[in-house]
Amino acid sequence: MKIMVTVKRVVDYNLKVRPNSDNSDVDLANVKMSINPFCEIAVEEAVRLKEKGIATEIIAVSLGPQQAQEQLRTALALGADRAILVQTDENLEPLAVAKCLKAIWDMEKPDIVLMGKQAIDGDNNQTGQMLAALTGCAQGTFASELDVESNRVKVTREVDGGLQTLDLALPAIVTSDLRLNEPRYASLPNIMKAKQKPLDVQTPQQLAVDISPRTKLLGVEPPAQRQAGIMVEDVAQLIDKLKNEAKVIQ
Amino acid sequence: MSILVIAEHNNSQLNPATLSSIAAAQSIGGEIDVLIAGYSCQSVAEQASQIPSVEKVWVADNAAYQQFLAENMAPLIAELGTGYSHILATATTTAKNIMPRVAALMDVQAISDISAVISEDTFKRPIYAGNLIATVQTTDSIKVLTVRGTAFDAVPNEGGSACIEVVDKVQDLGISSFVDEQLAVSDRPELTTANIVISGGRGMANGDNFDLLYSIADKLGAAVGASRAAVDAGYVPNDMQVGQTGKIVAPDLYIAVGISGAIQHLAGMKDSKIIVAINKDKEAPIFSVADYGLVADLFAVLPELEASL
Numbered sequence: 001m002k003i004m005v006t007v008k009r010v011v012d013y014n015l016k017v018r019p020n021s022d023n024s025d026v027d028l029a030n031v032k033m034s035i036n037p038f039c040e041i042a043v044e045e046a047v048r049l050k051e052k053g054i055a056t057e058i059i060a061v062s063l064g065p066q067q068a069q070e071q072l073r074t075a076l077a078l079g080a081d082r083a084i085l086v087q088t089d090e091n092l093e094p095l096a097v098a099k100c101l102k103a104i105w106d107m108e109k110p111d112i113v114l115m116g117k118q119a120i121d122g123d124n125n126q127t128g129q130m131l132a133a134l135t136g137c138a139q140g141t142f143a144s145e146l147d148v149e150s151n152r153v154k155v156t157r158e159v160d161g162g163l164q165t166l167d168l169a170l171p172a173i174v175t176s177d178l179r180l181n182e183p184r185y186a187s188l189p190n191i192m193k194a195k196q197k198p199l200d201v202q203t204p205q206q207l208a209v210d211i212s213p214r215t216k217l218l219g220v221e222p223p224a225q226r227q228a229g230i231m232v233e234d235v236a237q238l239i240d241k242l243k244n245e246a247k248v249i250q
Numbered sequence: 251m252s253i254l255v256i257a258e259h260n261n262s263q264l265n266p267a268t269l270s271s272i273a274a275a276q277s278i279g280g281e282i283d284v285l286i287a288g289y290s291c292q293s294v295a296e297q298a299s300q301i302p303s304v305e306k307v308w309v310a311d312n313a314a315y316q317q318f319l320a321e322n323m324a325p326l327i328a329e330l331g332t333g334y335s336h337i338l339a340t341a342t343t344t345a346k347n348i349m350p351r352v353a354a355l356m357d358v359q360a361i362s363d364i365s366a367v368i369s370e371d372t373f374k375r376p377i378y379a380g381n382l383i384a385t386v387q388t389t390d391s392i393k394v395l396t397v398r399g400t401a402f403d404a405v406p407n408e409g410g411s412a413c414i415e416v417v418d419k420v421q422d423l424g425i426s427s428f429v430d431e432q433l434a435v436s437d438r439p440e441l442t443t444a445n446i447v448i449s450g451g452r453g454m455a456n457g458d459n460f461d462l463l464y465s466i467a468d469k470l471g472a473a474v475g476a477s478r479a480a481v482d483a484g485y486v487p488n489d490m491q492v493g494q495t496g497k498i499v500a501p502d503l504y505i506a507v508g509i510s511g512a513i514q515h516l517a518g519m520k521d522s523k524i525i526v527a528i529n530k531d532k533e534a535p536i537f538s539v540a541d542y543g544l545v546a547d548l549f550a551v552l553p554e555l556e557a558s559l
Binding site: 011016017018019026093094095098118120121122123124125126127128129130131132133134136137138139141142144154157158159160161162163164165166167168169177178179213214215216217218219220221222223226227228229230231232234235236238239241242246248249 | 317319320321324342343344346347348349350351352353354355357358359360361362363372376377378379380381382383384385386387388389390423424425426427428429430431432433434442446470478481482487488489494495497502503513520523524525526537538539540541542543544545546551554555558559
């Protein structure tokens with residue numbers, strides 16, 4: 001079974017981002033970039049499927065600037081067999097990403113595409129669902145457990161009320177939630193070995209995909225800040241404040 | 251302009267989250283229609299027809315829509331949606347699953363989780379876990395939007411008399427099916443619509459200690475939530491998680507107990523009207539967003555709090 005797994009290069013999740021000087025965009029100058037944490041979980045799941053003997057080949061795919069090769073090398077070090085970078089310096093929207101991935105999907109014909117449920121920069125939570133639409137595949141979003149059979153996959157999903165399990169025909173698109181697994185760290189020998197694994201570079205133009213943007217970012221701003229509050233001494237004072245000052249309890 | 255709002259429901263009750271999307275639709279302006287897609291969901295259609303600002307309720311009643319599978323819902327919405335300028339749904343996990351699929355079928359770049367309407371084509375939305383707010387303008391002729399429920403006050407749900415019309419066409423792709431679900435059963439209010447929420451974090455130390463929160467919640471009529479740390483540690487199930495990747499809440503009163511206040515958690519609750527933080531670490535970041543902070547051992551404070559209510 002062939003697995004395609006997608007990785008996005010994003011600002012490291014530990015960093016706090018700020019608007020640039022004219023509030024036109026996010027300031028990304030000289031900030032540490034990493035694999036999107038949800039994508040890392042997707043890679044881990046692909047590697048576990050290979051270790052269980054279910055997956056035979058894992059292809060890692062990323063879209064972005066040349067430096068996104070770093071994130072693909074990380075995926076290769078974690079256990080992907082080969083990688084494809086769709087290289088562009090344009091800022092890609094989820095629909096454009098999904099269209100590029102569809103072009104790769106047509107060439108590779110994977111049985112399962114594993115993706116992160118959302119990237120922690122744009123927080124769109126769209127690309128997996130869009131790829132499923134473009135390929136006509138079933139989708140298992142926000143997955144917390146996978147049970148892969150020969151031509152089907154059972155996906156347990158994190159939904160508002162609890163958990164829901166769906167049965168999907170393959171090929172299918174699955175997006176990971178936080179509790180699907182705990183990703184491993186790449187070992188040093190595997191990091192060294194990853195440098196020898198194949199990494200193919202394509203462009204949206206070669207894939208004949210129109211990536212022109214549909215939206216325009218008019219600006220970014222910090223959210224409204226809350227006023228600093230006060231410290232109370234004890235429970236009695238807290239209850240007094242909630243009853244008589246804030247008037248939120250009776 | 252004409253707006254199609256996709257209702258969230260369980261085939262018998264309209265989810266109040268839908269009323270936030272209708273509020274967002276009102277701020278865009280124009281005729282508002284609602285789609286109820288489900289199975290044996292006629293009663294939901296009748297509830298939706300009572301919403302004063304709604305002109306027409308579409309009902310697609312078929313077993314193919316019973317579990318709101320994205321594979322079947324998306325083509326239905328995409329086809330019906332071609333007659334509208336905007337398609338909206340409140341950003342629940344159901345809508346987040348379906349709406350991007352709708353958008354891609356229509357060749358539209360969806361806009362997720364809008365928190366404000368600037369004009370009919372320009373919206374604000376949180377990015378980077380709510381650390382920044384982006385203003386985005388779309389050039390797509392049909393706008394597909396999900397709406398942050400807490401950012402729009404629910405419209406009234408009584409007094410209207412919209413007409414109800416049936417959608418005959420059935421979309422059943424047959425590539426996905428429902429197996430089962432484990433839904434939390436609780437007599438307490440639902441997290442995202444409760445007026446008071448009390449949440450516990452890693453400081454609760456184990457799942458049994460959440461009983462301390464449940465007894466306070468029952469006295470206050472509150473819902474109980476949790477931080478990601480408490481969910482990851484296995485104290486409580488994932489549907490209780492408040493935060494960027496869990497539920498977004500904005501109650502009148504939010505009480506954070508033993509929660510340090512990671513950015514991810516703040517993103518899910520910082521629009522609450524009044525925030526109370528109880529934590530033994532006086533440096534905890536949660537105090538920077540709290541209206542009332544109490545530095546104390548939660549195991550001493552919670553029984554006292556319960557006794558005083």
